[in-house]
Amino acid sequence: MVEIDGLSKLLKEHPFFADWSDDYRDLLAGCAANHRFDANDYIAREGQPADKFFLVRHGTVVLEYPVPGREPVLLETLHEGGVFGWSWMIAPYRWAFDARATELVRAVSMDATCLRGKCDADHTLGYELFRQFIPIMARRLEATRLRLLDVYGSTR
Amino acid sequence: MTATAENRAAAVAPADPMVPRPFRIVRRQRELSDTFTMELTAEDGQPFDFRPGQFNMLYAFGAGVSAISISGEKSSGRLLHTVRAVGTVTDRLQALRKGDVVGLRGPFGRPWPVDRARRRDVLIIAGGIGLAPLRPAIHHVLANRGDYGRVLILYGARTPDDILFPKDLKAWRSRFDVFVDVTVDRAAPGWAGKIGVVPDLIERAAFSAEDATAMVCGPEVMMLFTVRALLRAGMAEEDVYVSMERNMKCAVGFCGHCQFGGRFVCKDGPVFAYTDIAHHMTVREL
Structure with a gap:
């Protein structure tokens, strides 16, 4: 119980769950786990089962795509307050990229099986979770489109 | 922009805004592969005052003229312009070296609202x-x-x-x-x-x-x-x-090259309050 209280507090401190009710936060704390990653630790690997998502509490995580025979392509960096890993919501539940800590990272993971169970039992919770994720996904998509435009490229 | 800032900006405009003054390149620095900074000093020794955000029309003699923002002031009268070589005029400016002379008209345009931003x-x-x-x-x-x-x-x-x-x-x-x-x-x-x-x-x-x-x-x-x-x-x-950036030629609102809706970027801008041009920014034809 003490551990869950501590995790509930960590969830409250993170922007993703900051505005949630204490009841839901306490409920979801049962799916949470605290993590520490050192620089260059891989948090997730492309193609592996996406059995959790992560809330970054401290440090920088780079999302990168492995390219055989070449250096990985760096896609994006995430920082304190960031969230990554929505593959747990989309079948076949596999990571779509590598996630690597570039420095000491402290993060909270949310277990996917546990979350799905709670969402199946309480559809309002599931709706709230999706409502929280979708704007983040939309902003990520918007940022990707902006980068595709290559606005800083030469106009020649 | 406050009325005071407007008055100051207007006060530093040259007597005949269409006549370029010769400025000599006293230093040239490569910034990026296609971008460089020129440090200019007036051949007539007269001081040059400007407000942050204003621009000058720089002449590469024999090639043409281009609107270039002022990127700083090294010391009184020593102006910095940072230029990206993207066309005929800016290519020619890039080819110039220390000691070469360019023509300059300016400064033009409304500045950044540094006065209005005070205490914020x-x-x-x-x-x-x-x-x-x-x-x-x-x-x-x-x-x-x-x-x-x-x-x-x-x-x-x-x-x-x-x-x-x-x-x-x-x-x-x-x-x-x-x-x-x-x-x-x-x-x-x-x-x-x-x-x-x-x-x-x-x-x-x-x-x-x-x-x-x-x-x-x-x-x-x-x-x-x-x-x-x-x-x-x-x-x-x-x-x-x-x-805003548009194709500026005269820089004083006569020629119409930089017309942006009902405004001229050279005269009414280049700095605009977003609220004044929001409805124009998504018009494709502009």
Whole structure:
């Protein structure tokens, strides 16, 4: 119980769950786990089962795509307050990229099986979770489109 | 812009705005593969006053004229222009060396609202070479640091190799009274900084949205996305200023080349309150 209280507090401190009710936060704390990653630790690997998502509490995580025979392509960096890993919501539940800590990272993971169970039992919770994720996904998509435009490229 | 600032800007305009003055290149510095800075001094020895955000018309004799923002002042009368070589005139300017002479008309245009921003948080947001027209505003704010609230400089570039004025960014970042954040669109392994777009930096920045002034300069699409992020963060349209770029020729509102809706970018801009041009920024034909 003490551990869950501590995790509930960590969830409250993170922007993703900051505005949630204490009841839901306490409920979801049962799916949470605290993590520490050192620089260059891989948090997730492309193609592996996406059995959790992560809330970054401290440090920088780079999302990168492995390219055989070449250096990985760096896609994006995430920082304190960031969230990554929505593959747990989309079948076949596999990571779509590598996630690597570039420095000491402290993060909270949310277990996917546990979350799905709670969402199946309480559809309002599931709706709230999706409502929280979708704007983040939309902003990520918007940022990707902006980068595709290559606005800083030469106009020649 | 306050009436005082307007008067000052008008007061420094030359007597005949269509007559270029000769300026000599006293120093030339490569910034990026296609970008360089020229330090100019007037051949007639007369002082040159300008306001942050204003621009000059630079003549590469025999090639033509181009509107170039003033990117700083080395000392009184020594002007800096940072130019990206993207066409006939700017290519010719790039080929000039120390000792060569260019023609100059100016300064023109409405400046950044550095007076109106006093006692407020200031967000200076640049993308690519857009940092050049904002650098005089940064110098002004830092020279009068006590007059402003929190000062944030947010900058985005294409890659780490395309970051403009890296020494300046490092110097500003080393101050305890300025927040500087830089991101790039793409990077190779080994880059320890941020990868992402400028609007992402706004989401993480700490400022008082109800009591802040934002000055934004960069490619138009970048500015559009940036303004959306600022409005999402709670800023009012009238507190957001953008610097527009159009094909300027006369710089005094006669020729119409830079017409933007009912306004001329050379005369009514290049700095506009977003609220004044918001309805034009998404008109494709403009």
